[in-house]
Amino acid sequence: xxxxxxxxxxxxxTAEKDYLFRPSLDAMTRIGAPKEIVSAFxxxxxxxxxxxxxxxxxxxxxxxxxLITLLNKPVYGRSILSTxxxxxxxxxxxxxxxxxxxxRPGKSGMVYRQGAMHYRDIILLARELMTHxxxxxxxxxxxxxxxxxxxxxxxxxxxxxxxxxxxxxxxxRSEAEQLTMTEFVMMLKAKYPDEKGFTADEYxxxxxxxxxxxxxxIKGKRRLVSRKKI
Numbered sequence: 006x007x008x009x010x011x012x013x014x015x016x017x018x019t020a021e022k023d024y025l026f027r028p029s030l031d032a033m034t035r036i037g038a039p040k041e042i043v044s045a046f047x048x049x050x051x052x053x054x055x056x057x058x059x060x061x062x063x064x065x066x067x068x069x070x071x072l073i074t075l076l077n078k079p080v081y082g083r084s085i086l087s088t089x090x091x092x093x094x095x096x097x098x099x100x101x102x103x104x105x106x107x108x109r110p111g112k113s114g115m116v117y118r119q120g121a122m123h124y125r126d127i128i129l130l131a132r133e134l135m136t137h138x139x140x141x142x143x144x145x146x147x148x149x150x151x152x153x154x155x156x157x158x159x160x161x162x163x164x165x166x167x168x169x170x171x172x173x174x175x176x177x178r179s180e181a182e183q184l185t186m187t188e189f190v191m192m193l194k195a196k197y198p199d200e201k202g203f204t205a206d207e208y209x210x211x212x213x214x215x216x217x218x219x220x221x222x223i224k225g226k227r228r229l230v231s232r233k234k235i
Contacts, residue, residue: 012188013137015130017104019121024104026096026130028138030163030170030189031182035095039160046139046161048088049132086117086124089131096134139163141186143194 006023008014015026036042090105105127106120117124136142139161170181170189173196184192 012191013134013142013185015134017101017122019103021103022099024097024099024101026093026101026134027183028096028134028185029183030138030167030186032096033135033138033161033163036092039162042139042161042163043159045088045092046132046135048085049092049128049135051085083115083117085128089124089128092131092135093127096138137185137187139186141190143187143190 006016006025008016008025008027013028017024017026033042036045087108090108093105094101102120104121106118106122106124108115108117110116122130166184166186166189167178167181170176170184170192171178174181174192
């Protein structure tokens with residue numbers, strides 16, 4: 006089993022089986038509703054903890070010791086781990102509890118039974134899968150005139166991208182559902198090549214080179230027309 010890493014696929018092998026994880030658009034819908042998908046991504050990236058810390062700094066001017074102690078308690082880590090496990094299972098067609106472990110009810114609440122992977126790796130891989138699934142990691146030139154047009158959304162509507170893929174690439178619904186966002190963006194880039202124009206970095210490099218040329222002209226280090234002997 007060979008995963009297409011550039012599209013976000015991963016394979017994790019145990020002694021018994023190979024598990025393929027593919028962060029397809031369809032897999033993203035298994036995580037939850039459009040708002041739940043974005044919330045899961047934010048949780049994996051520590052957004053909730055960051056908000057708590059920011060509120061504490063606003064209120065106290067620093068992070069109190071009692072809050073640090075509270076944040077180090079398993080309850081906060083368990084929420085992130087549970088989300089990561091849900092994401093990895095959503096991206097795998099097989100039951101992957103052998104790999105990610107499972108949460109079981111215990112005397113004092115839910116107890117985590119570890120699988121083949123360490124919980125830190127589960128969180129890291131889940132974060133990577135969701136990045137390929139809802140944002141994409143394809144390199145695309147962004148023209149200067151489009152800079153600043155990014156808009157944050159608290160919802161991810163996978164169905165919209167599935168429908169768009171069917172129209173743009175003339176593929177079936179099942180084929181569109183299996184695309185990752187990285188693959189979707191790469192296909193768009195191939196069908197609709199980069200527009201003419203400069204990115205912000207390209208424009209800045211050109212203006213710096215032009216400024217340097219003008220400085221040389223002013224200082225006499227360069228001539229507008231070179232003198233050649235005939």
